[in-house]
Amino acid sequence: MTETEKQIKITGKEKPKIGVYVCHCGINIAGVVDVFKLKDYALSLPDVVLAREYKFMCSDNGQSLIKDDIEAGLVNRVVVAACSPRMHEPTFRITCKEAGLNQFLFEQANIREHATWVNMNDSEGAYEIAQDHIRMAVAKARMLLPLEVQRVSVEPSCLIIGAGIAGMNSAIDLAKEGYKVYLVEKTPTIGGHMAQLDKTFPTMDCSACIITPRMVDVAREKNIELLTYSEVVDVAGYVGNFEVTIKKKPHYVDQEVCTGCGACVETCPVSVGNEFELGLAPRKAIYIPFPQAVPGEYTIDMENCIQCGICARPDICEPDAIRYDDKPEFLKVKVGTIIIATGWDPYDPTPLKQYGYGRYPNVITAFQMERLLSSYGPVLGKPVRPSDLKAPHSIAFLQCVGSRNFREGGNTYCSRVCCMYATKQARQYKEKHPESDVYIFYMDIRAFGRGYEEFYESAAENYGINYIRGRIAEVWEDKNQNIIIRAEDTLMQTPIELKVDMFVLSVGLEAVANAAEIASLLSVQRSADGFFMEAHPKLRPVDTLTDGIFIAGVAQGPKDIPDTVAQAKGAASSAAVLMAQGEVEIEPYYSVVLDQLCSGCRSCQSLCPFGAIDFDEFRKVAIVNPALCKGCGTCVSACPSGAMIQNHFADFQLNSIINVAVKQTSVENGAK
Amino acid sequence: MSENVDKYIKRKVYTSTNSRIANKFVEAGLEKMRACINCGTCSGSCPSGRRTAIRTRSIIRRALTGDESVLEDIDIWLCSTCYYCYERCPRDIPVTDMIIKLRNIAVEEGHILDSHFGLANNIFWTTGHGVPANGEANKKWQDLRESFGLPPLPPTVHMHPEAVKECQDLMRSVGFRKLMDNIEEKKAKEKAESEKEEGAEEKQK
């Protein structure tokens, strides 16, 4: 007999002495129902030996009430009627444990979220529901059995998906703390979108200058295994013990042998659009994304390569690095924690036909403008307009393209960085062409961060950028491919028809295109806006609801570089907490096989979505792996012999709740 | 002295907003109007606005802040209902529907152009058509129809007096007749009052 089974036997023989503690929760509960009447009602229920009420059960004093009663031997089951167990179940469980009572002999009745908060104007109704919840919790409490938490070890290694500024920062911090980091990046280079930026607001730091040292750090850190041009294809396991399969895509260039000399590029006959340059410049089929790429070896885009063999010639590639027969490699690693730092994609404004993107050549997105402004971009930092490659004398920016749009197909959220990046780009252009006219058409200017308001003020005062409050209605092209803009200057209450040489759309940020795939791979959730969902918007911004998996950077929602770096460090810290503890507790909601009833049919094994059930060939019974079991209950309902029991949610426990839930009971007037 | 006062002194400061008009929108299920952030996309799109004083955005703003003059202004009648504002509003406000509702409120309170009132009360009510072809005055149109091999009058209410009566019964039932009568009364009163004032001014001279 195991320790647990012994405990269960002892407890099973005990008579339940239930203590019910009704929380006022300030006015959240007490403001809607009479908590004293609720307490009296609880006391009237069978097996309830005492009932108390208190203003805030979760407070030290509140918890002491429970502790004292347990230590005095007055109660051996605890029911707290208060908020949602999602809030304070852990709190009260620890209270019980510290007082010497098994923490799973505790049940929480949710009379706040499920009763008073949803019936704030219906005191009678709320009281009835609160009574029901207390009655049901007491019924379950009668049937509770003691359980032990499982402790699983946590691998001291972390998988970070995405090697942009967020992923890199998390990786460096964790590596320095001594943990092994697998940094996976789907493009051939690290650096992410920040590598595409020219200058950063509000300091006008050169983006490449501040990011390349980080990129070099990543390459140098011994604890970081850098896996570029790779993707995560499978994740199995659970917190502390994730089994990850990574696909290393074939470069078709031997990364160990390639010296990055670039001789192959000149001879390659195939030209395609350059993704890094957002279509503004070509690249060859054999390429490196940008000059400072890390790693600095080349890659062949096999979809467009015609395998002409020229780059493979010994007089071209001296180190003989070309490998047309390269194959993908699959790597299986075990990690304790995962950080999602997958970043963002820019919004594609083609559907907004009134802005002419895709139809008129002189309408570009701000990210394309960023490449034009970049000193290592297609025009080496001297922006020209696409139609005639002449420097525009006048430029107009439109804010909130694809953001703050409540129409179907639009993103309702504000993308947070566009007001500042447009101001930055406008200022940069004015610095290069002081005589030019630059306009920013906006609905609101959001200059929320440190130094931002000053940056905005200076843009108008010192650089003469024209801020016009009016969202552009439509544009069209004249005979010279200039762009004519129609808007209303709302502050002047006057319609405008403005001709400019070039029109820049300040497009917003969106979750990456394959976010749904990643979410399903990792079993994490996304919010309605498509970004990955944090466990709690205020208090747990870097955790997901899946233990052991964290999020950082724009993957969690649009934000600027300072916030991204802060969040990346936060995610690293949270992951480190788990790995430093070395061990994590898992709730014991797993299923248990009653050997004597198991017929060996294996239905459970075939149905288990988590592969948590094995079959003992010798004894011909099923065995559940408690660590892998997530407590979904599928096997319990499938078992034809009734041989599966779900810990803490056994049939007899659930039946007792159902029985009292539907029983008619007299309802005294507990309305306020 | 008073010339300069009239010329320069404009006391247009509002000390409170009035949600009377806004509440009518909420009651009609058009509370979306309150989501307007005055971005100006509607005015920017408006083909009427760039040749008249109508500012779509201002119309909504005035309705929200309770500027009653918006109901008496010709502005709300210069919208051609082209629906561009409705299609482009980033807050997804059905702007054109708002203007139509404002027009309804204005008419309810007696603010309607004489030409529109004539169209509703005389032409639409009596013939059932908005642009009629019956009667001696419209003979040339009947002749034109015949020249193309069509019967002089179309098979509409023009050829079915019982249908005209049916429409009138419906208009009475749904309150249109009453609305027209109220407006007629109001206009008659206003005319009488202004005639009285004119008479008084004449006497002063």
Added chain:
Amino acid sequence: MNEKKDLKYGFFLGCVAPNRYPMIETSIRAVFEHLGAELFDLEGASCCPAPGVFRAFHIPTWLVIAARNITLAEELGVDIVTGCNGCYGTLRDAWYELEHEPELKKMVNEHLAKVGRKYMGNIEPKHVVQVLYQDMGIDYLRGFVKHKFKDLKVAVHYGCHIVKPSDKRPWGGEYECPTFLDEIVELTGAKSIDYKDKFMCCGAGGAVRTAVKEVSADFSREKLENIRDAGCDIIIDCCPFCHLQLDLGQLEANTIYKDMIIGKPYKIPVVYITQLLGLAFGIDPNRLGLVKNHDLKGVSPFIPIESFLEKVKDQLT
């Protein structure tokens, strides 16, 4: 060979087409007959009621009278087809609202019951162009083209209510750059030319023409300037009210805004889509309302279209 289609519709005439531009009515009748569609008269139909004016005055009246018109087709068990953007706007918007707001449907039927009618909501209001493009389809129409214009430049004017509000129209939400009317025009061999503000409103609707004619005249003046700038032979439209505004409106622009007009006064023939299609199908121009056979003064068309007929007579191959 084109497969026989089951095309039966209740023909909603409206006001402007039958009573001011009967050539539009005849051309629709001729073309639909030619295409094997059957048009049933809706006896006793009234004004739709016009969305710009009557909907603006009293929405419940507008809804009730519109529902009554729809019941005329429901009684015959056929969809309604109209050749007017305004009537289409009213009938379609009313149909959409009554389908989505059960309270409104109840209110409407309470009134209709008093005259022995009931609105069911089981037929769909359609536009002539919608029937041509969707119910029949471009391939079906192509089979009927007998003559093709060789050198005809057309300024296509869609108008507003056939495309907007786009959520209540059958064009998949497209309203910025629709192409369906251009496609039908180009079936005939004519070339649809691009011009500035092609999709701009004509200015007639929304009660503007009846409120201040000069304002709507300025709309059409601007449209005509853009059309003339781009160079075209005729204007094609699919709405009698737009047709009136662009036809009579040329005279109005020529007088009211004569100082603003660059060059000669406007004299561009305005042709309705089924008139053009009918010619390409080889239908007798008399049946399409293109031949003047009367001496009446002061009637439509106000801009003569003889020049157009002359031009295309030898063009039809």
